[in-house]
Amino acid sequence: MDVLTQPVLVLNATYVPVAIRTVKDAVVLLILRKAELIRDEKGLFIRSEKLKFTTPRIILLTDYYKVPKRKHKLSRENIFLRDDHECVYCKRKLPSSKLTLDHVIPKSRWEEIPREKKPRDYHTWENLVTACKDCNGKKGNKLLQELKWEVPENRSTNKRRFPQFSVSTQLVEKFGWADYIRS
Numbered sequence: 001m002d003v004l005t006q007p008v009l010v011l012n013a014t015y016v017p018v019a020i021r022t023v024k025d026a027v028v029l030l031i032l033r034k035a036e037l038i039r040d041e042k043g044l045f046i047r048s049e050k051l052k053f054t055t056p057r058i059i060l061l062t063d064y065y066k067v068p069k070r071k072h073k074l075s076r077e078n079i080f081l082r083d084d085h086e087c088v089y090c091k092r093k094l095p096s097s098k099l100t101l102d103h104v105i106p107k108s109r110w111e112e113i114p115r116e117k118k119p120r121d122y123h124t125w126e127n128l129v130t131a132c133k134d135c136n137g138k139k140g141n142k143l144l145q146e147l148k149w150e151v152p153e154n155r156s157t158n159k160r161r162f163p164q165f166s167v168s169t170q171l172v173e174k175f176g177w178a179d180y181i182r183s
């Protein structure tokens with residue numbers, strides 16, 4: 001897994017989490033002095049010909065005070081970032097090109113599930129997860145119960161709230177974000 005595509009927690013100037021960006025984006029913001037480093041991973045370096053950086057895990061935008069009201073855009077890459085580029089079913093970590101978006105409850109089965117047992121809509125943060133091509137292929141239009149597969153962590157109650165969407169506990173712990181994201 002390329003370290004440059006790993007997620008970085010972005011805080012505004014008052015330490016409120018406002019986004020998740022890639023390590024690559026974070027390094028650019030640090031070089032441009034638009035951000036300060038709050039937490040890094042000391043032993044893990046990013047090198048170019050002239051520069052050497054430790055890997056940022058949390059950065060702070062020094063001149064940004066807003067808390068965005070608009071929701072984070074529901075996109076392929078944002079779902080992959082939330083799930084740390086890991087297939088939620090087989091737990092393999094893969095580059096974006098080898099990943100797919102999976103609708104946990106497939107569209108063809110949506111109507112047969114009672115309202116109280118499904119997210120409010122089909123194409124939402126709650127019903128979308130990162131899956132590798134193999135798992136997505138195997139899953140087809142089946143429900144998890146039919147495959148005896150576990151419900152992905154980010155759809156269970158085991159998650160931490162980000163202002164606009166949920167981040168898996170695993171991600172929070174792995175990258176040391178717990179001081180800034182409340183349960």
Ligand SMILES: [Zn+2]
Nearest residue numbers: 087090132135
């Ligand atoms: Zn998989």
